Amino acid sequence: MTGLRIVYACAIELRTDEAYYWTWSKEGALSFLDHPPGIAWLIRFGTAIFGDTVLGVRFGGIVAMLVTQLLLADIVRRLTYDVRAMVVAVLMPEAALYYGLLMAKVAPDVAMIPFAMAMMWSLVRLAQSGDGRWWLAAGLFAGLSLLSKFTAIMFAPAVAAFLLVPDWRWRWLRSPYPYVAVLIAIAVFSPVLIWNAQHDWASFRFQGVRATANYGISLRTVGDFIGLQFGLVGFVLLPVVLLGLVVTAWRGYRRREPVAILLSTAVLVPFLYFFFKSLALRVGDTWPMFMWPVGFAAAAVNLVMISRDGWSARMIRSSIFWVNTALISGIAFVVIVFLYYVAAPWNFLGKMDPIGAEAGYEQVVARTQAALDETGATWIATTDYRTYAMMRWLFRGRVPVVEINERGRFQDFRDPGMDRIKGQAGIYVGRQPDDRSSLWDSIPATRAPLGQVERRWRGVLIDTYTIDKLTGWTPELSPQKDSPLFQWRVLALFSISPQAGRGEGNPTPRPLSSAADQSRDPTASAAAGRRTAVAA
Numbered sequence: 001m002t003g004l005r006i007v008y009a010c011a012i013e014l015r016t017d018e019a020y021y022w023t024w025s026k027e028g029a030l031s032f033l034d035h036p037p038g039i040a041w042l043i044r045f046g047t048a049i050f051g052d053t054v055l056g057v058r059f060g061g062i063v064a065m066l067v068t069q070l071l072l073a074d075i076v077r078r079l080t081y082d083v084r085a086m087v088v089a090v091l092m093p094e095a096a097l098y099y100g101l102l103m104a105k106v107a108p109d110v111a112m113i114p115f116a117m118a119m120m121w122s123l124v125r126l127a128q129s130g131d132g133r134w135w136l137a138a139g140l141f142a143g144l145s146l147l148s149k150f151t152a153i154m155f156a157p158a159v160a161a162f163l164l165v166p167d168w169r170w171r172w173l174r175s176p177y178p179y180v181a182v183l184i185a186i187a188v189f190s191p192v193l194i195w196n197a198q199h200d201w202a203s204f205r206f207q208g209v210r211a212t213a214n215y216g217i218s219l220r221t222v223g224d225f226i227g228l229q230f231g232l233v234g235f236v237l238l239p240v241v242l243l244g245l246v247v248t249a250w251r252g253y254r255r256r257e258p259v260a261i262l263l264s265t266a267v268l269v270p271f272l273y274f275f276f277k278s279l280a281l282r283v284g285d286t287w288p289m290f291m292w293p294v295g296f297a298a299a300a301v302n303l304v305m306i307s308r309d310g311w312s313a314r315m316i317r318s319s320i321f322w323v324n325t326a327l328i329s330g331i332a333f334v335v336i337v338f339l340y341y342v343a344a345p346w347n348f349l350g351k352m353d354p355i356g357a358e359a360g361y362e363q364v365v366a367r368t369q370a371a372l373d374e375t376g377a378t379w380i381a382t383t384d385y386r387t388y389a390m391m392r393w394l395f396r397g398r399v400p401v402v403e404i405n406e407r408g409r410f411q412d413f414r415d416p417g418m419d420r421i422k423g424q425a426g427i428y429v430g431r432q433p434d435d436r437s438s439l440w441d442s443i444p445a446t447r448a449p450l451g452q453v454e455r456r457w458r459g460v461l462i463d464t465y466t467i468d469k470l471t472g473w474t475p476e477l478s479p480q481k482d483s484p485l486f487q488w489r490v491l492a493l494f495s496i497s498p499q500a501g502r503g504e505g506n507p508t509p510r511p512l513s514s515a516a517d518q519s520r521d522p523t524a525s526a527a528a529g530r531r532t533a534v535a536a
Contacts, residue, residue: 001094009058009104011342015358018106019389022057029412031195038111038148058104065103067114071121075297080304089300095330098232098289109289112148115141127258132177139181143188158266166258225278228285237326244299263298267291347458356457361390367453371427375469378424404475408488426470435466445473
């Protein structure tokens with residue numbers, strides 16, 4: 001299965017968010033608007049070995065999967081001393097699409113998951129040995145988890161329950177180790193705190209809008225969330241794991257078993273939170289993925305514990321049957337999906353295909369290169385971070401690429417090559433209808449149309465791009481914070497469109513870009529007003 005992931009990593013072109021994170025790996029910033037820097041460091045690790053190739057970018061995810069499986073195996077070994085349970089724990093992520101295949105697609109979750117599992121492993125060692133120094137290791141790994149993605153904080157209720165519910169609570173509350181562990185976690189996380197203090201707490205405000213926005217009850221978003229969990233974890237594996245977690249929670253809280261409390265709470269609390277949020281908000285496809293490996297450990301341990309707890313032979317046989325079914329069907333599904341993307345010529349999902357929706361940028365790059373050659377332009381302008389990232393990735397530094405708006409995303413980025421931009425013509429590459437944004441009214445540039453280019457995947461039209469020549473203007477890399485060129489479009493995260501949710505938490509927005517567009521959509525003006533209100 002690791003070999004399968006390596007083939008997938010080499011065969012499939014980068015998705016837009018992967019290219020975006022790759023651009024981070026080329027910068028020296030302490031942190032970034034969207035996420036902490038862990039994913040940039042993971043990519044830099046891979047590209048230091050394999051260069052700026054798709055395998056180089058994704059290699060860290062392949063290593064992260066193996067580290068996660070080793071930690072899973074050791075957690076289960078220490079809790080059960082049962083080889084079969086260890087095998088189940090290692091195979092469960094292989095049977096889940098997100099881990100068995102898509103861990104090769106780098107995202108902040110991929111960087112966070114092995115550190116989160118290492119934190120759980122440290123706490124298991126603490127529970128078994130009683131040695132308070134394992135708190136310090138847990139604090140280190142907690143800090144590294146937060147340095148990868150903010151959602152690691154959602155493990156805090158599980159750690160608090162692990163500390164406070166068992167009978168040992170007063171021993172550890174009187175001990176300095178848990179408090180020192182918190183200080184270690186904060187110290188490791190400090191690059192993000194320092195960067196945010198220097199930039200008006202931009203990351204926390206960016207994520208705060210995402211966490212607090214509310215657009216009313218929607219059965220569609222609930223269905224999206226549940227459907228994604230079945231698809232990414234497994235149609236049989238998901239209920240198997242949830243049932244194992246519920247039984248583990250019942251056992252843990254009834255007997256005050258520290259590890260059972262830790263493992264079950266670490267999954268059930270975030271799961272219930274995301275379910276609640278899905279009532280009014282589309283939950284991103286990767287948002288809950290950090291928690292399921294802990295669930296795999298709990299489910300594997302539960303297989304052994306139900307036998308030791310004296311459950312009936314019929315219930316034990318049934319549990320083993322459904323676990324085996326989940327593993328076999330899940331791994332088969334992962335292999336089928338792999339073959340579909342690597343070997344098959346068809347497109348069964350049209351524009352909704354999560355890989356195909358972000359493929360075909362080579363066509364855009366070829367047309368852009370032709371425009372550069374035709375006009376003598378020296379740089380490329382974009383107005384969305386996805387196009388920006390793919391232009392940077394595919395041109396590999398041959399031509400300066402600048403996203404002229406959303407400059408809040410690029411704070412502390414290095415000079416893209418202003419000596420090659422200032423006073424020179426540029427080529428604008430814009431996805432329609434973003435190319436008609438009212439933003440252009442505030443930019444004193446002259447646009448001369450050069451044509452259009454279609455982005456297709458397996459014969460299906462995905463997007464159409466406008467190609468224009470830009471003259472008479474030099475982009476401003478550091479506009480004022482109240483400038484429309486600085487503001488990021490975080491609120492577009494919550495608009496629902498046919499292509500929403502294609503990336504790591506930043507779905508492609510349904511553009512409401514101009515008065516003309518809004519006049520064609522009687523609900524657009526009200527929607528834009530709601531977004532503005534939430535931004536304020």
